[in-house]
Amino acid sequence: MGMKPSPFGTQIPYEEKDLKVVGTNPTARPDAVDKVTGKARYAADINVPGQLIGKVLRSPHAHARIKSIDTSAAEKLQGVKAVITCDDFPDMPVLHAAAGEMIVNFRDVTRTMMAREKALFDGHPVAAVAATSESIAKAALKLIKVDYEVLPHVIDVVEAMQPDAPLLNEEQFTKGVEPAPEKPSNIAARMTSKLGDIEEGFKNADLIVEREFNTKAAHQGYIEPHASLAIYTEGGNAEVWTSTQGHFLIRAQLAKVLEMDVSRVKVTPAELGGGFGGKNSIYLEPLAIVLSKNSGRPVKMVMTRDEVFRASGPTSGTNIIIKIGVTKDGRITAAQAILNYQSGCFPGSSLPLCTPTVFTRYDIENVLVIGNDVVCNRPKVAAYRAPGAPMIAFGVETVMDEIAEELKIDPIEIRLTNAAKEGTQTHFGPKLGPIGYIETLEAAKVHDHLKAPLEPNQGRGIATGFWATLGMETSATLNVNQDGTASFIYGTVDVAGGMRAAYSQIVAEELGIPFENVRAIQSDTSSLGFNFTTAGSRGTAAGSMAAVKASRDAITRMCEVAARIWEVEPDQVVWEDGHARPASANVGDFEPLSIAEIAMKAGFFGGTIAGHAEINVTGGGPGFGTHLIDVEVDRETGAVKVLRYTIIQDAGKAVFPEYVKAQFHGAAVQGIGMALNEEYIYDENGIMENPGFLDYRVPVASDVPYIDTQIVEVPNPNHPYGIRGVGEVPIIPPLAAISNAIYDAVGIRMRDHPMSPPKVLAALDEAAPAAAAE
Amino acid sequence: MTEMRYEAPTTLDDAVALLADSKGSTTVLAGGTDVLVQIHMDLIEPDLIVDIKNIKELTAIKKEKGGYRFGAAVSGVELMDHEDFCQTWPGVMDGVKLIGSIQVKGRASVGGNVCNASPAADSVPALIAAGATATIVGPKGKREIPVEEIATGPGQTSLKDGELVVSFFLPNSPAGSGGAYQRFTPRTEMDIAVVGVGINLTLGDDGVCSAAKVALGAVAEKVLVVEEAAAALVGTQVDEAALDNLAAAASAACRPIDDKRGTKEYRIKVAGVLARRVALIALERAQGGQK
């Protein structure tokens, strides 16, 4: 979403066929043993002889003009080999490019990785050092003198929108407003999405519900902190090992901000310890390269958890107003959303991505969505799994719940009444193709979850979610080895979702060989052409399209080799069950040739066999899901306990069902954490107060119940196996589902996030006198 | 750059000598589950670390005349594995068991929990409610003080230069006694108490409460001993009215701060709620003959 699909894209129609490998759960997960035994190499595990340790000096102020930086004392400290500031990087003009699901502006990218005129948030890098040990590097940081002029700051999105709010950028005038404003503003841009006639729609409503919601910024919470190792050589080439979801994007960004040729930068993605959208931007990489360039030594940099929280992108905190009008029988006549999103210190929140999702579960004639992209003194936001959508669903799906209650309609029924289906006109442009939303709702209706009895103070909630699937540039090479095994070199990153296993399954299915005979190997940027990053649920969906293309390409080559051996025409050879066979009895009486036999002889008969794909995938299948949840509320402490959780989602086709379920589980757990406790907390000086897992409370295992899952399969017609993206949809419903369940349990509507014990208790106390009076 | 020095003495005298002679900043190391975190976060930069885990007196658990004594460096898991201790002091163990995860408890000691002087330390209210005392040695010899006199504020203790806690002593309580500790945290585990309550009480043959001690964690700069809350129980059968008075007294005693972990109002309210819940567990244990 957000990015326009290419008219020259690749789609391969869905074909129903008997499957041997796809749809099974191979027990030999390719990455499992190395991960469990600690042998998998993450970026922080990579060391080279002679490396220095790099450390970053960060702003202790939320907003300050940098008047001067004196690095002389640090440079003199023994063991310090390089000290850099923004003066070591070229300034960048305004220039936009896609980074993951979000759009970046290089003027701001270079200012995010190293502050220039101003420090714009607590944790903003202002200088970096490389030294022979970590303790020397840390000591050197203390010797750098920065003269700050502290400026008034603004943290909250609604406050930042006020006309008298402290301005982050005096040159910023709101885009998308007519007539163009004359006064600068923290509102960087206004975006509007419209369908039909909103006023008319509300006129036709029998009931209109309008509610305001506030959500706090939440971090992706990946366990692996950002880490990079860079070597800059005398010859002017840079090599980087880093923790990323998209090494080609990192290379592109590095080449830009360092003014290097793309060909001179090589990026190798290490095993990834989670990213969830947060590892599509350069943070440490450019600093490590320049420190290496200036010191002549390799430089390794690893963020502390504190740095990860303070300075890598969380998702936006938001202020959202949802207004929905319905007829007496529950038909939505009009729906409107106002979305005020923090983008952090520079423009570019996830609004362009999430505005299309606002009402795209329902077939509505009249829609108006207005989004405001607002800067404030926080780290620049990054994508976070279905960027921006969970907060919207928090609003829309709780308003739907309220409407259902008011009209005495079952919450699943009211969704079915309005459900989007094939042919539904979306408010962001296209009509929907075949989708499985109704199927997930129908499955929910008859699910055993609904039969579980509820005790006092327990309640049940339901909410639904939608997210599109990205395609984009995807390259891969399939090498058929001399022994008949296959090496599939992929250019997306396995973001720990199991893509390498899914690719191996697809290749095994296509070639007709066992799963164990295929090994999927992560590429670096030099072994393949450009790949877009692993974002937008595209990993398996788009990557498998390249796997199909490369496999079929290799099969064509293998059939050619067989034809040469048999001295027949290539079109007289077919590929079946891992063997080349004569297309018919007329071709001749030849024993089928196995992949191993062909591979062994291929050298003589034309050369090594490889298959390629260099495509732009389009036709991604949108995903829909329905979540059911039961909670128990402790009326005396406000604690909310999740008792039961069920996820029903359309995966199109689950290639490796256990991994698909793991995506559902992981997203729901992140959603539960976000719903109940996760939030960025700032003090009155704009300093983040909880930059660690003790006080930034992601859920622990015992906070989460068994999560039941049901995979619905409505094939995506544009994919040969019918695959849809699955990773993002399941983080969208939890906030709303939990809020609805809390209401069902104790009769309070939580519209302020997180629904933490103090907030729930305060809401209960507020409701108590009112209830007593009734 | 000066390097950090690490020493692991095997006798108390050596430990005291090391601590007393040190010129720069010195840190005692027990399990290190606070110390290592503080070093990593650059909160402390010790020149000398004195590891006390190799000293006999600090690592023993033993029954003595009049009570139980355990070394300050005994790990949580060692206490959990000691069946008789667990049966005798379920309230103290409520607190110990809540410290971190199994992995953390494999190293974390009660001495460290007490001397780290966090107002939210989980074993401390339970120890205080149980009437525990601490044996301290230093350059000037030995002294014995109630546990509530060790922490004086967040990260601050009454220990003098060169002193360390050797062991804790839990005096036998009369028949009909029971103790319990509970905390409130937003997460089920691996979290820091927003409020913690430790209560020990003793019932007479008539079922009337004859003695009680109530300690509240995380609601002030240090763990509070709340006499009024104890008084609310003494002379009653720990009935509804007594529990209401207990809750009110517990809430009234709180003087918390608003912070990232909870608002003032919230802590005050939940202190009362928890006091009531903990008293009921202590009551049940007292009635069941457990202490």
Ligand SMILES: Cc1cc2nc3c(=O)[nH]c(=O)nc-3n(C[C@H](O)[C@H](O)[C@H](O)COP(=O)(O)OP(=O)(O)OC[C@H]3O[C@@H](n4cnc5c(N)ncnc54)[C@H](O)[C@@H]3O)c2cc1C
């Ligand atoms: C992941 C994690 C979770 C945690 N969860 C909890 C929790 O739920 N509840 C809780 O209360 N705590 C928790 N903690 C904090 C910590 O584990 C406890 O405070 C623990 O009891 C400290 O014991 P230790 O032996 O590791 O102390 P150390 O880290 O070795 O020492 C702590 C402090 O006490 C001093 N000290 C230690 N022993 C002595 C002594 N004998 N005499 C004088 N000074 C001494 C040290 O110098 C230091 O200042 C957690 C820590 C971690 C890392």
